[in-house]
Amino acid sequence: MLLEATGVEKTFRGRRGGKPVRAVVDATLQVRPGDFVAIVGESGSGKSTLARLLLGLLPATNGTVAFDGVPLGQMGTAQRRAFRRSVQAVLQDPAGSLNPRKKVATLIGEVAALHDVARGRDAVRDKVLEVLELVGLTPAEQFLDRFPHELSGGQRQRVLLARAIVLDPRIIVADEAVSALDASVKAGVLALMDDLRRRLGVGYVFITHDLPVVKKVAEHVYVMKSGEIVEEGTKDTIFGNPEHPYTRALLAAAPTLTTSSAEPTTT
Numbered sequence: 001m002l003l004e005a006t007g008v009e010k011t012f013r014g015r016r017g018g019k020p021v022r023a024v025v026d027a028t029l030q031v032r033p034g035d036f037v038a039i040v041g042e043s044g045s046g047k048s049t050l051a052r053l054l055l056g057l058l059p060a061t062n063g064t065v066a067f068d069g070v071p072l073g074q075m076g077t078a079q080r081r082a083f084r085r086s087v088q089a090v091l092q093d094p095a096g097s098l099n100p101r102k103k104v105a106t107l108i109g110e111v112a113a114l115h116d117v118a119r120g121r122d123a124v125r126d127k128v129l130e131v132l133e134l135v136g137l138t139p140a141e142q143f144l145d146r147f148p149h150e151l152s153g154g155q156r157q158r159v160l161l162a163r164a165i166v167l168d169p170r171i172i173v174a175d176e177a178v179s180a181l182d183a184s185v186k187a188g189v190l191a192l193m194d195d196l197r198r199r200l201g202v203g204y205v206f207i208t209h210d211l212p213v214v215k216k217v218a219e220h221v222y223v224m225k226s227g228e229i230v231e232e233g234t235k236d237t238i239f240g241n242p243e244h245p246y247t248r249a250l251l252a253a254a255p256t257l258t259t260s261s262a263e264p265t266t267t
């Protein structure tokens, strides 16, 4: 298994003497190479906490997260470094993922240099141009000197994807990565993600409360409620034959679902 969480729990200490918060409870999840896995649930259900556990950004209170069969807690320095490269996070840009004072060339180039993907100015520049092309920001030269505020929301999201794929990751954990985008722009970024999957073999753990998006792109769906995974299955099962009352309620509360097939699939 490429990425696997087994019985993972995360309990936060209560804020200001309050009760402890069980943000993730006994979560078990698997991601195979090239999978498009979605984690859905309403706000506060624990999706982002599970994402941070999968990225190794938070230690689990219980249970294990393993990459390529090796639990994160048992990794040596080199394995940990490889893991950091192989499992990349793409968050939504309003969360401030792109430093507003840095140009696109620097934002992507410094990641490539830090992880030794390319050495020397020219090699780094070539690598940056290559990934800009891959995410459809063309002609790539014209984007090198732009600052994030000189880009549209969809273009910024593409820069975030470029910054992830420059490291040749095997999995991208995308937390609400397209939620802030307009429908047509969103569809374009989703199409790009699928394209990258086919061309590069990268898999996704896609975290969202946006069910029409899940219906469009996911293969396997995990439904979270109050920190627990209450249902999992293929997209067709979850949407066509949901078993858990919570899944049914989520689907019923997503009015755009019925019209999602009418949304454009390209930008």
Ligand SMILES: Nc1ncnc2c1ncn2[C@@H]1O[C@H](COP(=O)(O)OP(=O)(O)OP(=O)(O)O)[C@@H](O)[C@H]1O
Binding pocket: 012, 013, 015, 021, 022, 023, 041, 042, 043, 044, 045, 046, 047, 048, 049, 050, 209
């Ligand atoms: N650092 C923290 N300390 C204490 N409680 C936290 C912390 N981070 C998250 N929580 C709590 O854990 C629960 C799950 O939060 P989480 O952000 O994982 O949910 P979510 O499903 O991603 O929600 P959203 O879609 O709103 O981001 C919430 O009750 C939240 O308040």
